[in-house]
Amino acid sequence: MSIQVQNVVKRFGSFSALHDVSLEIPDGKLIALLGPSGSGKTTLLRVIAGLEAHDSGTVLFDGRNAAYRHPRDRRVGFVFQHYALFQHSTVFENIAFGLRVRPRPVRPAEEEIGRRVQEMLDLVQLNGLADRYPTQLSGGQRQRVALARALAIEPRILLLDEPFGALDAKVREELRRWLRRLHEQMEITTILVTHDQEEALEVADQVVIMNRGRIEQVGTPEEVYESPINPFVYNFLGTVNIFRGRLTDGKLQVGELQLEAPEHSGAGQEHAFGCVRPHDLVVSRDGHGMPVLVKNVHVIGPWVRLELRRRDTGEPLEAELPKDSYQDLGVNVDELVFVTPRKFRVFLDGQVG
Amino acid sequence: MAGHGGRSAAVSAAAPRVSTEPLAVRCLLIGLALAFLFLFLIAPVLMVFTQALGKGFAAYLQAVTDPEAMAALRLTLVVAAVVVPVNLLFGLAAAWSIAKFNFPGKNLLITLIDLPFAISPVVSGLIFVLLLGARGLAGPWLEAAGWKVIFSVPGIMISTLFVTAPFIARELIPLMQAQGAEEEEAAITLGAGGWQTFWRVTLPNIKWGLLYGVILCNARAMGEFGAVSVVSGHIRGVTNTLPLHVEILYNEYNFTGAFAVSSLLALLALVTLIAKSLVEWRSNHNPPDRREER
Numbered sequence: 001m002s003i004q005v006q007n008v009v010k011r012f013g014s015f016s017a018l019h020d021v022s023l024e025i026p027d028g029k030l031i032a033l034l035g036p037s038g039s040g041k042t043t044l045l046r047v048i049a050g051l052e053a054h055d056s057g058t059v060l061f062d063g064r065n066a067a068y069r070h071p072r073d074r075r076v077g078f079v080f081q082h083y084a085l086f087q088h089s090t091v092f093e094n095i096a097f098g099l100r101v102r103p104r105p106v107r108p109a110e111e112e113i114g115r116r117v118q119e120m121l122d123l124v125q126l127n128g129l130a131d132r133y134p135t136q137l138s139g140g141q142r143q144r145v146a147l148a149r150a151l152a153i154e155p156r157i158l159l160l161d162e163p164f165g166a167l168d169a170k171v172r173e174e175l176r177r178w179l180r181r182l183h184e185q186m187e188i189t190t191i192l193v194t195h196d197q198e199e200a201l202e203v204a205d206q207v208v209i210m211n212r213g214r215i216e217q218v219g220t221p222e223e224v225y226e227s228p229i230n231p232f233v234y235n236f237l238g239t240v241n242i243f244r245g246r247l248t249d250g251k252l253q254v255g256e257l258q259l260e261a262p263e264h265s266g267a268g269q270e271h272a273f274g275c276v277r278p279h280d281l282v283v284s285r286d287g288h289g290m291p292v293l294v295k296n297v298h299v300i301g302p303w304v305r306l307e308l309r310r311r312d313t314g315e316p317l318e319a320e321l322p323k324d325s326y327q328d329l330g331v332n333v334d335e336l337v338f339v340t341p342r343k344f345r346v347f348l349d350g351q352v353g
Numbered sequence: 354m355a356g357h358g359g360r361s362a363a364v365s366a367a368a369p370r371v372s373t374e375p376l377a378v379r380c381l382l383i384g385l386a387l388a389f390l391f392l393f394l395i396a397p398v399l400m401v402f403t404q405a406l407g408k409g410f411a412a413y414l415q416a417v418t419d420p421e422a423m424a425a426l427r428l429t430l431v432v433a434a435v436v437v438p439v440n441l442l443f444g445l446a447a448a449w450s451i452a453k454f455n456f457p458g459k460n461l462l463i464t465l466i467d468l469p470f471a472i473s474p475v476v477s478g479l480i481f482v483l484l485l486g487a488r489g490l491a492g493p494w495l496e497a498a499g500w501k502v503i504f505s506v507p508g509i510m511i512s513t514l515f516v517t518a519p520f521i522a523r524e525l526i527p528l529m530q531a532q533g534a535e536e537e538e539a540a541i542t543l544g545a546g547g548w549q550t551f552w553r554v555t556l557p558n559i560k561w562g563l564l565y566g567v568i569l570c571n572a573r574a575m576g577e578f579g580a581v582s583v584v585s586g587h588i589r590g591v592t593n594t595l596p597l598h599v600e601i602l603y604n605e606y607n608f609t610g611a612f613a614v615s616s617l618l619a620l621l622a623l624v625t626l627i628a629k630s631l632v633e634w635r636s637n638h639n640p641p642d643r644r645e646e647r
Contacts, residue, residue, distance in 0.1 A: 051541070
């Protein structure tokens with residue numbers, strides 16, 4: 001089922017959680033809503049689920065207005081961050097809940113419920129745990145029960161609110177890969193809310209970046225990572241080095257470095273800054289580029305992160321390079337090296353974000 | 354044996370000593386607590402029963418089966434049977450709205466729920482006399498409609514309702530606030546309606562707290578004296594509850610009768626106490642693993 005969100009506004013008292021948000025979610029895709037806390041991503045998810053009433057705008061499911069539909073008629077599977085399992089019920093009863101509360105004419109028979117629950121247990125790989133209570137399960141198991149419970153009602157949309165947020169890193173990684181496989185198997189339109197950029201980039205077909213109740217950028221993981229539309233997205237999707245300078249005739253002058261910015265060639269003299277990812281910063285000793293001092297070296301597995309300091313202004317910079325290149329370079333702490341950006345983007349001062 | 358003894362000595366030496374008070378201090382403290390408990394709780398209850406049976410079992414039986422005593426017992430049970438369910442509904446509604454929703458005046462409501470605890474029961478009785486009595490605000494209107502509230506059973510029920518209103522709500526509010534609304538929201542997204550959500554999700558989560566509140570409310574409803582005394586009018590066999598009947602017998606120097614009827618109240622209290630302990634025990638042990646990870 002496709003979802004269209006059109007000009008949705010939601011306020012909590014004087015706080016604006018969603019400002020005029022519009023979003024198209026095509027059928028069968030996995031979308032990640034990514035943003036810092038307070039960005040409105042969970043509110044948007046709850047509006048789509050019908051758990052929160054929006055103040056204006058419309059939400060369309062397959063082109064039809066969902067506003068007057070009760071959450072139970074929307075056939076939306078919702079998975080909460082803290083699982084929200086029914087504490088007093090077994091795993092079996094938790095998963096069976098959505099089937100048992102159906103109106104009598106459409107309620108499945110007891111054997112059918114049993115069969116369906118078993119199917120769900122197979123799907124989430126929790127065979128043999130049907131008689132456990134939620135408190136007897138690990139966090140990862142609980143979240144899989146929550147997922148099975150949501151999937152048991154054969155939802156047309158699956159909404160996940162930071163589903164792996166409360167789990168430790170290892171379990172989290174396993175579960176998100178498993179979720180991706182599950183999504184490919186079931187092809188339900190899925191929206192995943194997360195504040196973890198790695199999770200969003202790894203799992204989603206489309207990433208929606210939100211900030212302060214607005215959508216900043218929508219695109220494939222590669223698009224949003226490689227061509228962030230503004231400094232906020234740049235900063236949110238990883239570390240970024242900022243080079244402040246003066247823009248003249250489409251060229252940004254930063255100390256001894258000149259960055260080409262043909263997209264701004266029309267602009268007059270203006271303050272601007274360039275954004276460069278740490279791995280797009282080329283480090284050399286040949287005297288070309290910006291002189292910097294090495295302040296610290298961190299070896300993280302196959303990668304090396306250099307903490308640098310500009311010689312002219314003292315501003316900190318960060319560069320990342322493969323271990324091999326680092327060894328070829330042979331630099332030490334407090335040594336002078338030179339950096340040149342391989343890839344960058346220039347923004348004018350005062351540009352949104 | 355020697356090896357075993359040596360090892361256990363080593364273990365106890367290695368184990369950190371948490372309690373550092375000398376034995377004498379501990380004995381003194383425990384002894385004080387027990388002595389206090391005996392003097393102020395157990396001795397009076399024993400006294401009630403010895404006095405009640407002081408003139409023999411026949412006199413006791415006669416005092417207890419006296420028509421006026423039986424009428425008082427009946428009235429007390431009827432009042433409790435009406436008051437407890439009404440306050441059950443009130444408590445549930447109040448706790449539900451406070452814990453699951455935000456609305457203007459919420460803090461005022463929380464404060465108001467505690468009001469009956471803060472006011473002396475005699476004053477609450479007087480409030481109802483002034484409000485509903487013959488010369489009260491609504492008195493003439495009630496009289497015209499042919500309803501007698503003050504100095505009659507409805508007045509007793511109303512004042513008991515007022516006095517016992519906080520018990521169930523007080524018990525449920527913190528419990529429901531701690532639980533939040535996520536389980537209910539999950540139930541709704543899974544297709545449950547309002548009633549289904551309440552019966553299948555909310556009620557199982559609060560049932561022990563609810564039962565505990567009901568027991569406390571019931572105990573107070575049966576034992577209430579002050580407020581009831583003001584509105585009842587003390588009409589023997591008609592508007593006397595057990596506590597009021599005890600007072601009348603006592604004022605008439607009928608000690609055996611007074612203590613015999615008191616023993617009925619004490620028995621009701623004991624039953625309540627046992628029920629309360631059972632509920633506490635059950636809520637801590639069922640299901641057996643509930644609290645493991647908390």
